């Protein structure tokens with residue numbers, strides 16, 4: 001069966017998948033099953049498999065079902081954070097001696113987990129500009145890899161990787177293809193359709209959407225791999241609580257609507273910032289895949305649907321000092337880590353989200369500021385950025 005990825009079809013699945021009214025009461029919204037355990041009528045015979053909430057919980061099941069349906073996937077597994085999901089993925093797939101091809105622009109925590117935890121256990125990493133097919137081919141000619149880790153758009157430089165082309169090459173070499181789809185969200189990009197084996201999410205971001213919950217998820221079609229993930233999820237136990245699952249169910253219902261507005265606002269802001277750059281007004285570079293000037297724009301336009309997301313990065317002409325001043329001078333944009341909530345955020349990756357990659361191949365420029373564009377009035381957001389830029393360039 002092919003999945004309908006039109007924005008309308010995604011919106012319907014987001015609201016209805018897994019959301020059958022409660023059979024006992026008719027409650028339209030699935031309840032929060034805030035229970036650690038379940039009464040069994042006979043020894044070893046749990047009702048519908050519900051025995052213990054680390055292993056299985058009805059509220060978490062609803063979230064899993066809803067997320068899998070949006071993605072058109074067979075399996076979705078929810079975790080207590082994005083990194084908990086990534087950890088289970090890596091431990092399920094990798095063995096000592098294996099090598100990972102890691103994008104050279106990825107979330108700092110992913111790099112930290114691999115370099116500080118997995119490398120000492122005998123896993124090797126090679127960082128590659130995975131948005132460049134020639135660089136991927138070159139790396140494949142010199143080393144063999146078990147897994148390729150792609151973020152597209154990447155965090156924080158918004159690099160765009162051609163998922164279909166890269167997955168095709170990686171599969172020729174027997175690699176597992178992982179796409180961290182956190183920035184695009186399942187409303188705008190569908191990596192499994194394009195050949196990825198596993199999609200990873202920090203659901204803390206757009207899926208939760210309101211900066212009120214930390215969570216993660218793995219989404220995939222492969223039954224065997226899903227079984228391995230479920231085994232380690234239960235064995236190690238990094239699961240979301242029933243309440244956290246419920247909060248994410250609620251967030252996910254409005255994801256398509258929110259992504260539309262995030263994308264519209266971000267495109268307008270990116271165009272405005274690019275105009276300032278062209279006039280020489282304090283901006284050195286604007287990174288947003290929706291801009292025609294972005295090196296990955298054509299690929300993004302092909303593989304993303306319904307918008308380019310809400311994340312923009314800018315490099316300031318005045319260097320680090322200007323970047324820090326800019327990040328500290330906004331009034332509507334809140335200076336904070338994280339992204340993907342309804343409210344706009346701003347941060348300095350080199351000192352904040354990506355401090356752990358300082359001095360490595362994945363170091364980010366210190367004149368870079370990342371903004372997570374919320375769904376407020378775009379004119380208010382532009383006015384706020386203008387006054388902050390004026391403060392940073394005076």
Ligand SMILES: Cc1ncc(COP(=O)(O)O)c(C=O)c1O
Nearest residue numbers: 081082083107155182202204215
């Ligand atoms: C792209 C990306 N992947 C994964 C993560 C990790 O997710 P979490 O913070 O939910 O553990 C983040 C967090 O910022 C992220 O930006």
